[in-house]
Amino acid sequence: MRYSRMLIPTLREAPKDAEVVSHQLMLRAGYIRKLAAGVYTYLPLCFRVLKKIERIVREEMTAAGAQELLLPIVMPAELWKETGRWDYYGKELLRIKDRHERDFCFGPTHEEAITDLVRSELRSWRDLPKNLFQIQTKFRDEIRPRFGLMRGREFIMKDAYSFDVDEASARKTYARMVEAYEKIFSRCGLKFRAVEAGTGTIGGSLSHEFQVLADSGEDAILACNACKYAANVEKAEVKKGPGTRDQGPGTQNKKEYHKVKTPGKKAAEEVAAFLKVKTDQLLKTLIFETDQGPVAGLVRGDRSLKEAKLRDLIGCEWIRLAEEETVRKVTKAPSGFAGPVGLNIPVYVDQEVALMKDFVVGANEGDHHLTGANLGDFNITKAGDIRAAVGGDLCPRCEKGKLEEHRGIEVGQVFYLGTKYSGAMKAQVLDKEGKQTTIVMGCYGIGIGRTAAAAIEQNHDEKGIIWPLPIAPFQVEVIPLNQDQAVLEAAEKLYADLGEAGIEALLDDRDERAGVKFSDFELIGIPYALVIGARGLKNKEVELKERKTGKTNNIPLKEAIPAIQKTMSS
RNA sequence: CGGGGCGUAGCGCAGCCUGGUAGCGCGUCUGGUUCGGGACCAGAAGGUCCCGGGUUCAAAUCCCGGCGCCCCGACCA
Numbered sequence: 334m335r336y337s338r339m340l341i342p343t344l345r346e347a348p349k350d351a352e353v354v355s356h357q358l359m360l361r362a363g364y365i366r367k368l369a370a371g372v373y374t375y376l377p378l379c380f381r382v383l384k385k386i387e388r389i390v391r392e393e394m395t396a397a398g399a400q401e402l403l404l405p406i407v408m409p410a411e412l413w414k415e416t417g418r419w420d421y422y423g424k425e426l427l428r429i430k431d432r433h434e435r436d437f438c439f440g441p442t443h444e445e446a447i448t449d450l451v452r453s454e455l456r457s458w459r460d461l462p463k464n465l466f467q468i469q470t471k472f473r474d475e476i477r478p479r480f481g482l483m484r485g486r487e488f489i490m491k492d493a494y495s496f497d498v499d500e501a502s503a504r505k506t507y508a509r510m511v512e513a514y515e516k517i518f519s520r521c522g523l524k525f526r527a528v529e530a531g532t533g534t535i536g537g538s539l540s541h542e543f544q545v546l547a548d549s550g551e552d553a554i555l556a557c558n559a560c561k562y563a564a565n566v567e568k569a570e571v572k573k574g575p576g577t578r579d580q581g582p583g584t585q586n587k588k589e590y591h592k593v594k595t596p597g598k599k600a601a602e603e604v605a606a607f608l609k610v611k612t613d614q615l616l617k618t619l620i621f622e623t624d625q626g627p628v629a630g631l632v633r634g635d636r637s638l639k640e641a642k643l644r645d646l647i648g649c650e651w652i653r654l655a656e657e658e659t660v661r662k663v664t665k666a667p668s669g670f671a672g673p674v675g676l677n678i679p680v681y682v683d684q685e686v687a688l689m690k691d692f693v694v695g696a697n698e699g700d701h702h703l704t705g706a707n708l709g710d711f712n713i714t715k716a717g718d719i720r721a722a723v724g725g726d727l728c729p730r731c732e733k734g735k736l737e738e739h740r741g742i743e744v745g746q747v748f749y750l751g752t753k754y755s756g757a758m759k760a761q762v763l764d765k766e767g768k769q770t771t772i773v774m775g776c777y778g779i780g781i782g783r784t785a786a787a788a789i790e791q792n793h794d795e796k797g798i799i800w801p802l803p804i805a806p807f808q809v810e811v812i813p814l815n816q817d818q819a820v821l822e823a824a825e826k827l828y829a830d831l832g833e834a835g836i837e838a839l840l841d842d843r844d845e846r847a848g849v850k851f852s853d854f855e856l857i858g859i860p861y862a863l864v865i866g867a868r869g870l871k872n873k874e875v876e877l878k879e880r881k882t883g884k885t886n887n888i889p890l891k892e893a894i895p896a897i898q899k900t901m902s903s
Numbered sequence: 904c905g906g907g908g909c910g911u912a913g914c915g916c917a918g919c920c921u922g923g924u925a926g927c928g929c930g931u932c933u934g935g936u937u938c939g940g941g942a943c944c945a946g947a948a949g950g951u952c953c954c955g956g957g958u959u960c961a962a963a964u965c966c967c968g969g970c971g972c973c974c975c976g977a978c979c980a
Contacts, residue, residue: 345929345941346915350973370972425979442980476904476978490980542980653977746980778980814939848940855940866939876939 334807336841340377342366343853353549355789356481358798362857371478371486375782378857381806382785383489387468389520389803390491390779397513399464399493404446406470410436412445416757427474439472444754444776447494451772452760458498460762461772462506466493468781482782483551483742489781496772498764500751503773507539507749510777514543514745517779522801523788526739528554529564530746531641539749543779544741545787554741555722559734567641569722569736570729573684590674590706592696599669601634604702608693611635615693616686616706618671620655620663620678623647627655627663628714631673631682633689636720646681646717670695672703673711682713683720742787745779789858792881798858799881802901807839809897810859814847814866824865827875827893831863834894836901855880861900863893 341363351357359365364379375383391401413419413426419438427439440446447465455461468491478486493510497503511527518525523545530542542565544554556563564570598604605612615634620627621643628647632638644652660668663678672695673680687708694706724738754760755772764770785804792799802808809831813824824840831838839859841850847866854862864876864885875893877900878885888896 342913344914348914349909349916352974367972423978471980473980477974477976479973484979488980492980743980780980783980816938846938846940846942848938848942851940853941864939868939 334839336839337843341857343856351481353480353483354793355483355786358789358793359481362798365481371475373482373485378806382804383781385804386521386781386784390468390517393513393517394466394493397509399466401467402465403467403469404443406440407437408440408446410438412449413438416445416754425473425475427472441471441473443492448754448758448760451496452758455496455762458762458764461496461498462502464493464495464506466491482786485782491779491781493777495775498762498770500773503749503775507747507775510747510775511541514747518543520803521784521788522803523791526554526556526563526741529568531565531568538751541747542743543745545744545791546739547742547787547790548740549790550740550742552741552743554739555736556739557728557731557734558737560728560731562728562730566721567639571718571720571722572727572729590703590710592701593704594700595702596700604693605634608704610693616689618673618695620660620671621652622655622659623649623652625649627659628679628681629673629676630719631680631686632720633683633685636683638719639721642719643681646715646719664697666697667699670697670699670701672697674703674706676711679714680712681719682716684716684718685720687716742790744784744787747777748775750774750776797856800858800860802860805858805860807859808837808861808901810839810841810854810862812841812850812854812862812864814864816844817867819870820865820867823870823890827863830894834898836897861897
């Protein structure tokens with residue numbers, strides 16, 4: 334491809350509404366342009382990257398036994414009413430009416446559509462297993478789209494749905510998909526971790542997220558440095574330490590607690606600083622509202638409580654931090670001074686709290702805390718793992734490992750769904766005994782655009798993008814440094830030879846100065862350049878430049894093709 | 904949806920407070936000189952100052968209403 338013919342509108346300055354580096358670079362390097370909030374045009378360079386990622390995904394999915402199809406983007410409301418998601422999904426589901434005033438929606442995901450297909454076409458256990466996938470544009474009317482392709486409203490996603498006759502078979506399929514995903518992201522040249530994850534609104538009982546490691550990642554993940562355990566911080570377990578108990582502990586009251594004045598000191602750090610104690614001598618009391626009424630959740634002052642863990646411990650449907658009004662009603666004090674002593678709502682404590690003695694808690698009275706409190710001073714409904722895991726914690730799965738904290742960008746997630754959708758939509762087949770049995774499902778997504786954005790977050794420098802070779806829009810850029818006849822001819826020859834060798838090359842045939850060409854090369858992130866100038870040409874040499882390191886090598890013109898092939902395969 | 908901010912040339916911004924000929928840098932176009940790291944000289948094009956209403960002799964500027972966008976929060980494949 335000739336640079337002069339391509340649409341690559343690079344910008345010297347980044348448009349101001351770009352926050353994260355991948356968004357800035359995609360705009361600056363001429364990969365995307367915004368059409369509306371969260372809606373982007375993919376320019377030719379970006380399109381090539383997306384197609385590269387799609388190809389890898391397609392190959393690995395097919396190799397893992399899945400077949401590609403394409404579901405409609407617009408679906409009738411009836412289908413969504415059947416699973417109840419027409420009401421549950423909320424405003425994220427973009428709804429439209431056709432000319433007959435019938436309700437439709439743009440697909441934000443396709444469980445309904447695929448299940449509808451499968452229930453009408455699959456009859457017998459002999460038809461199973463099936464694994465169907467598509468690569469398609471989806472639309473979710475996000476509350477706040479941001480970060481360019483990372484969280485758009487319109488986005489390209491690969492979604493696969495598997496159908497098995499029983500749980501054992503479905504779990505095998507799930508494992509096979511995890512393997513396929515590992516191959517996919519490895520082939521994309523990305524550093525990633527597969528982590529245990531919660532299942533969110535999709536539902537199901539087992540799930541892994543695939544997180545591309547990048548400091549700018551939105552998700553915190555914890556990974557063991559000794560074994561394979563890794564989990565999203567929302568889910569990461571905390572190992573039971575010595576002395577932790579499942580049930581409420583007995584008394585260990587040593588001395589009386591004292592009420593002290595702590596004017597205006599609410600946050601644990603403020604209280605600790607004011608009383609000149611460490612934050613881990615504090616007990617944080619958080620008031621929540623749940624479908625079972627208000628509850629208190631207690632963690633050590635330097636920890637943070639995970640709502641999902643508390644929800645599981647309580648066994649309730651939903652949970653949210655209480656509003657000021659509820660806090661006042663329950664504790665009879667303004668928020669910031671809640672404590673467990675004298676509370677008459679259920680009190681859930683973190684297992685670690687059982688180890689604490691002589692600690693500081695809120696007094697349930699404005700501007701006051703209690704010092705020297707102990708476990709016997711209040712009732713505990715239940716103790717369990719409700720705090721967020723942090724780096725340095727012992728691994729919950731192996732003996733010797735410690736957890737390390739990483740930041741990640743979620744690019745894919747796999748779910749074991751069970752019969753959640755197939756049950757609701759009566760997707761059944763006849764089993765070997767001739768009985769109707771509900772199909773067991775799994776679903777598996779990969780954000781294609783987000784993978785591209787994550788690749789940039791992970792691979793860039795101050796000059797621009799540094800694509801991993803397998804997903805780069807071009808593998809090599811040929812850069813003639815001036816318009817001399819000899820230089821141009823040599824560049825053309827090289828470009829033609831590359832094409833013949835099956836190497837994807839971009840020829841920068843623009844009449845631009847060397848600096849401009851170098852800068853654009855670095856900005857758009859092509860992994861390698863072959864630089865041709867009058868100086869090198871005199872010695873029949875061309876310069877091979879690596880984007881990542883900036884290192885250059887002079888090689889004889891004749892050996893350029895084998896040299897680049899060798900470099901690329903190493 | 905709550906809080907904050909922005910909207911002026913393709914991009915980045917100034918001008919607005921204190922009303923009076925719409926500006927700067929980059930980019931673009933023409934000519935020339937240059938040519939291994941975002942050149943220089945000369946000339947030029949390019950504007951619904953987000954939209955609508957109001958105040959005023961006069962509005963980018965003041966007032967009212969709307970729209971769009973960004974950030975923080977809540978939410979989230």
